[in-house]
Amino acid sequence: MLSECMLSMLLDSWLPPLFHPASPEAGQIGNIGNGFLIGATAMALLVIVLTIRVTRRYRHSKNPGEPSQAPGSRRLEIPMIGVPLLIVTAFFFWSMRTMNSVLPDRGGHAADVIITGHQWYWEVAYPGSGVVTANEIHLPAGRRQLLQLNSADVIHDWWVPALGGKMDMIPGRNNHLWVTTRDTGVYEGACSEFCGQQHAWMRIQVVVQPAVEFSRWLAAQLEPAGSPRDERADKGRSIFLAHTCTNCHRVKGTGANGATGPDLTHLASRSMLLAGRMTNDSANLFRWLADPQKVKEGALMPKFILPQDSIKALVAWLAHLE
Numbered sequence: 001m002l003s004e005c006m007l008s009m010l011l012d013s014w015l016p017p018l019f020h021p022a023s024p025e026a027g028q029i030g031n032i033g034n035g036f037l038i039g040a041t042a043m044a045l046l047v048i049v050l051t052i053r054v055t056r057r058y059r060h061s062k063n064p065g066e067p068s069q070a071p072g073s074r075r076l077e078i079p080m081i082g083v084p085l086l087i088v089t090a091f092f093f094w095s096m097r098t099m100n101s102v103l104p105d106r107g108g109h110a111a112d113v114i115i116t117g118h119q120w121y122w123e124v125a126y127p128g129s130g131v132v133t134a135n136e137i138h139l140p141a142g143r144r145q146l147l148q149l150n151s152a153d154v155i156h157d158w159w160v161p162a163l164g165g166k167m168d169m170i171p172g173r174n175n176h177l178w179v180t181t182r183d184t185g186v187y188e189g190a191c192s193e194f195c196g197q198q199h200a201w202m203r204i205q206v207v208v209q210p211a212v213e214f215s216r217w218l219a220a221q222l223e224p225a226g227s228p229r230d231e232r233a234d235k236g237r238s239i240f241l242a243h244t245c246t247n248c249h250r251v252k253g254t255g256a257n258g259a260t261g262p263d264l265t266h267l268a269s270r271s272m273l274l275a276g277r278m279t280n281d282s283a284n285l286f287r288w289l290a291d292p293q294k295v296k297e298g299a300l301m302p303k304f305i306l307p308q309d310s311i312k313a314l315v316a317w318l319a320h321l322e
């Protein structure tokens with residue numbers, strides 16, 4: 001009993017999220033994946049068994065000389081071609097049915113969340129409420145939602161395996177994905193189309209939370225940035241507004257309205273920085289501001305030559321933006 005439980009726990013932690021679907025869409029896709037896996041394993045075993053049998057049976061030491069030659073055999077060829085054809089046809093219809101059920105017509109439904117891939121972070125907008133944030137995507141549990149997927153530059157690709165399908169984000173196109181959230185939790189994903197130097201640090205974090213908590217989060221995100229709580233943070237705010245930070249970043253309530261980089265209005269409410277590159281704390285913020293290229297080489301944010309004191313002030317202010 002105990003060992004059985006341990007085995008299933010071990011298997012659970014070892015299996016990738018694809019095997020822990022957290023939405024009906026991911027469940028259906030997972031079923032097809034399992035079907036292919038079982039089919040392919042059975043086929044591989046059959047080939048291995050036959051290879052071993054034939055090699056043993058026709059060993060040269062047992063049967064010196066050529067084995068008897070048989071030109072064609074209808075009795076073998078029909079099942080050899082027919083059975084795989086039937087299997088592939090069955091998988092084809094199973095796939096089509098799954099695709100239609102996972103990705104039904106939008107039927108005029110407006111997107112609940114618009115996610116835009118940037119080199120190398122995610123912009124997240126909730127058109128219903130006007131909230132714009134970055135990198136940490138929040139969704140209410142137990143709801144069917146329509147994601148709209150866009151790109152601001154090159155092709156990116158959205159994939160959170162536990163929540164469902166994978167979808168390209170193509171400049172100039174609106175792609176869509178339905179996601180029916182079920183269990184609360186944090187689901188990880190990653191950009192799945194090579195999009196440049198920091199493609200590997202374009203991770204996705206989806207926080208599925210109870211609907212009430214989600215509404216509270218949304219309302220908090222809608223608020224403008226809080227005012228600095230001490231002198232140092234106040235100095236940080238002035239430094240931010242006096243530099244070109246404002247050309248690339250938006251901090252609602254300060255006049256900074258750039259859209260090239262992530263929205264920073266509620267930066268401190270997020271658990272990670274730079275699309276999963278590191279945890280969000282003052283030490284890491286300092287590292288980033290002191291030399292972005294050292295932290296995420298190639299990142300589209302320049303290095304500012306600022307005195308340590310100014311960086312510390314900036315960090316103090318950014319750490320306030322809950």
Ligand SMILES: [Cu+2]
Nearest residue numbers: 156191195202
């Ligand atoms: Cu990408």
